[in-house]
Amino acid sequence: MPDLGERGNVMGPQPIGKVVEPPAAMLAAAGQLLAALLRGDFAFAEQMTTAQARADISEITKALKPRTYDKFELIGRGRVAHHYFLKARLTGVNVAPFTIQFRLGEDNDKWTVREVLNLTGRRSAWTK
């Protein structure tokens, strides 16, 4: 009796395509950005950000008090071709969570921030 818990062992249609895993370098870049925001290294965060999103990241750094948050977690991800929209939450003791959403794109093996938004207190993203 085959193990029917494994899709490959089940009779019927099998997937015709493979799931695209998020690039490790992209996830690492996201982690670096969020770690920089946690420790208040806003210069590093700005270095990772393209010119078009500098004003956006500036809004984020103004809203963040350095060393107020001590943890981050990536809570959402969606891609448009090879760019990734990521949603992340920064948390700390006795402080309300801070949520941001940003888009990372790759150029010359380097992942940079293309847009970013303070999503704190909102249920979803850039509404019109």
Place this chain on the structure above:
Amino acid sequence: MQRMIAVDKLARPEDHILLPAQRVRNARTEQGLAPSNAMPYEEDFLKSRMHGICAGEFQAMEAAGRTLYDFPDAPWEFQLDMARQVWDESRHAEIYLKLLEYVGSYYGEFPEGEVLWSCTQAEDPAARVAGINRGLEGLACDVFEQLIRLAQKMGDPIIERSVDYVLADEITHVRMGSQWMRKLTEGDPERFKKAQDFQNGIDELFNFGGGRTTVEQAGQIKQRVGDKEIEIDSGITIAREARLLAGFTEEEIDRLVKGFGKSSAY
């Protein structure tokens, strides 16, 4: 009671990414892609298209439910049709969830768009069904018919039959929309015109940059799908036969073919 709720009031899991069309356009153009949604010749076409449709089915389910809730004084038969549509759309969402898995994707791989929900924002039930059932479900007929032909060329009966099953329901939804648009506006030509204008705005919105044409006139390009090279449409077509089955008139379809201007939803 609040009608026309904003898109970010829709219940979604926290890990879900919801975006207005402009953000998706920006991300695509920055990557050297056409601003519109993934087209048949793109690497991610099947995944992206299935995902967009799946999100659309969820929003269609919510829209029909919202219509049922928003207009408690509408005729009982109208409410019954909307309830039936909620059930239909929920099955469609389940079908597309499975199709996503089949093509190697999953719900949430891509962001969900806001544009379809924006087309549900009408205060009058006649305009609501004109926009949703005739405008959006008419568009669904076009998109599904093209997907069926693509699956036939791929030799993939799973996609072909699944989408054909859903298309049959969408045709019924358009017919329901046509019936209720007429019935609710009986003896009130001004109300009918307003509903028609609302639908026209949606038809115009989804012209995809003015690049849509009939199935017969669509340009063909070669595309490798798996181990096969097939010829596929270079853009999104207008499914005359399915639209006729759905009760659109020849005149309406001709207007769609000729009348699209330069605006685009994606």
